[in-house]
Amino acid sequence: MWKVLILVSFALAAPRNDLDFTSLNTFSLQLLYNTYAFQESYGEKNIVISPLSIWSMFTLLTEGCSGETFNQLMKELRLPNDVKATTALHLAVSNMLLRKDQDVILDGVSGLFADYNLNIHQEFCQYAKNFDTQIFVVDTSNETLLADDINTFICKVTRGRIQEAVKPSVLENLRMILVDGLYFKANWTYPFDSTQTREEAFYNHQGKMIGSVNMMYHKAPHNVGDSPLIGAQILEMPYGKDEQLSMLILLPFDGMPLQMLLENLSRQPLTWMNDILTSETLPELDCYIPRFKITSQSDMIPPLMYMGIRNIFDSTKAEMPGISDSPLYVSKTVQNVNIEVTEEGTVAAASTVVGLEDRILSQRFEANKEFVFLIRERQSGFIVFAGVYAEPSLV
Numbered sequence: 162m163w164k165v166l167i168l169v170s171f172a173l174a175a176p177r178n179d180l181d182f183t184s185l186n187t188f189s190l191q192l193l194y195n196t197y198a199f200q201e202s203y204g205e206k207n208i209v210i211s212p213l214s215i216w217s218m219f220t221l222l223t224e225g226c227s228g229e230t231f232n233q234l235m236k237e238l239r240l241p242n243d244v245k246a247t248t249a250l251h252l253a254v255s256n257m258l259l260r261k262d263q264d265v266i267l268d269g270v271s272g273l274f275a276d277y278n279l280n281i282h283q284e285f286c287q288y289a290k291n292f293d294t295q296i297f298v299v300d301t302s303n304e305t306l307l308a309d310d311i312n313t314f315i316c317k318v319t320r321g322r323i324q325e326a327v328k329p330s331v332l333e334n335l336r337m338i339l340v341d342g343l344y345f346k347a348n349w350t351y352p353f354d355s356t357q358t359r360e361e362a363f364y365n366h367q368g369k370m371i372g373s374v375n376m377m378y379h380k381a382p383h384n385v386g387d388s389p390l391i392g393a394q395i396l397e398m399p400y401g402k403d404e405q406l407s408m409l410i411l412l413p414f415d416g417m418p419l420q421m422l423l424e425n426l427s428r429q430p431l432t433w434m435n436d437i438l439t440s441e442t443l444p445e446l447d448c449y450i451p452r453f454k455i456t457s458q459s460d461m462i463p464p465l466m467y468m469g470i471r472n473i474f475d476s477t478k479a480e481m482p483g484i485s486d487s488p489l490y491v492s493k494t495v496q497n498v499n500i501e502v503t504e505e506g507t508v509a510a511a512s513t514v515v516g517l518e519d520r521i522l523s524q525r526f527e528a529n530k531e532f533v534f535l536i537r538e539r540q541s542g543f544i545v546f547a548g549v550y551a552e553p554s555l556v
């Protein structure tokens with residue numbers, strides 16, 4: 162019913178060594194823009210994605226790719242043109258996902274489930290293990306059992322918030338599956354007082370009321386500012402006592418459609434992040450934020466293809482010789498994410514499943530749409546009957 166754009170960001174206060182996360186953020190914002198465009202065309206107005214999971218899983222796969230498949234991934238994931246720098250970046254990202262303070266939990270796991278008949282190269286396994294990817298050798302032909310294993314793996318890290326990351330039918334024909342789970346739970350540094358929460362109207366960009374929300378309220382010192390570059394007012398609300406993580410809320414300027422803000426975010430340099438005040442003494446701000454909950458399931462292949470990552474998803478073109486001698490391609494990329502924002506804080510969980518299939522597929526013919534039929538004499542080839550079947554019935 163309503164639209165709000167949120168980003169959970171890593172506080173930029175302390176840059177780690179000389180690592181630059183600009184390229185990763187640029188990837189994330191483009192993926193958000195593309196995913197929103199696809200989801201909205203299916204009538205989904207609220208979405209939430211975990212771009213970081215996609216980035217780290219495809220960065221791992223890049224290591225096993227070659228040719229044009231490799232080039233497209235390097236370019237669109239914006240990886241440094243240098244294996245060492247890529248590894249350092251990937252490692253820094255994996256390490257950040259291990260935060261278990263008293264009031265902030267950010268926890269991630271990744272796993273690689275491979276069929277026992279698939280001979281995965283030792284170097285690739287080692288590379289995966291370097292990023293804390295657990296490796297499991299399984300029988301991928303038993304999809305029920307495999308789905309159970311994957312769901313248990315995800316359920317554990319997400320503390321039960323995602324119980325069904327995959328259905329057995331999604332795993333059909335897959336030989337290798339990469340799985341990533343993410344869990345985030347944090348209290349606001351300045352919590353909202355739930356006795357102050359009121360039902361309030363919610364509007365679209367033209368100022369038309371489109372529904373109601375439970376609006377939370379508090380007065381707190383927050384970073385806030387206007388960014389003409391992207392056309393939005395930006396608010397930053399920190400989590401936890403040490404304020405290492407925060408949520409940014411980007412509210413489009415009056416009259417500006419959300420779509421345009423998303424487009425700006427995907428095109429403009431990230432300097433808008435500096436447009437929020439970050440002085441020592443922040444103003445006490447009257448802050449109204451809706452309490453909300455979003456559950457999204459997204460097929461990430463169309464937005465990634467739209468971005469320019471194509472060959473890895475193409476059964477005729479994928480080149481992944483570094484993973485296994487069997488020719489593979491990525492046939493599935495499904496993400497489940499849910500987020501709940503309350504007076505107390507935020508809980509979010511994500512699961513991402515990337516499935517690889519053999520490129521030599523068993524052929525399939527399924528007459529499940531209108532078709533033409535001919536009956537012919539085989540020796541001469543002449544047609545005896547010809548027809549069309551277009552209206553189904555249960556005869």
Ligand SMILES: *[C@@H]1O[C@H](CO)[C@@H](O)[C@H](O)[C@H]1NC(C)=O
Binds near residue numbers: 264265348505
């Ligand atoms: C988070 O906030 C809730 C509600 O105020 C409180 O019960 C809980 O103890 C807090 N958690 C931590 C770890 O501070």
Ligand SMILES: *[C@@H]1O[C@H](CO)[C@@H](O)[C@H](O)[C@H]1NC(C)=O
Binds near residue numbers: 303305306
């Ligand atoms: C899959 O594994 C389960 C549990 O081990 C077993 O009960 C079931 O029969 C297996 N299914 C197939 C098709 O092998």
Ligand SMILES: *[C@@H]1O[C@H](CO)[C@@H](O)[C@H](O)[C@H]1NC(C)=O
Binds near residue numbers: 392421425
């Ligand atoms: C970004 O947003 C502004 C509104 O402040 C708009 O006028 C501008 O055209 C947008 N820029 C781009 C590149 O889309």
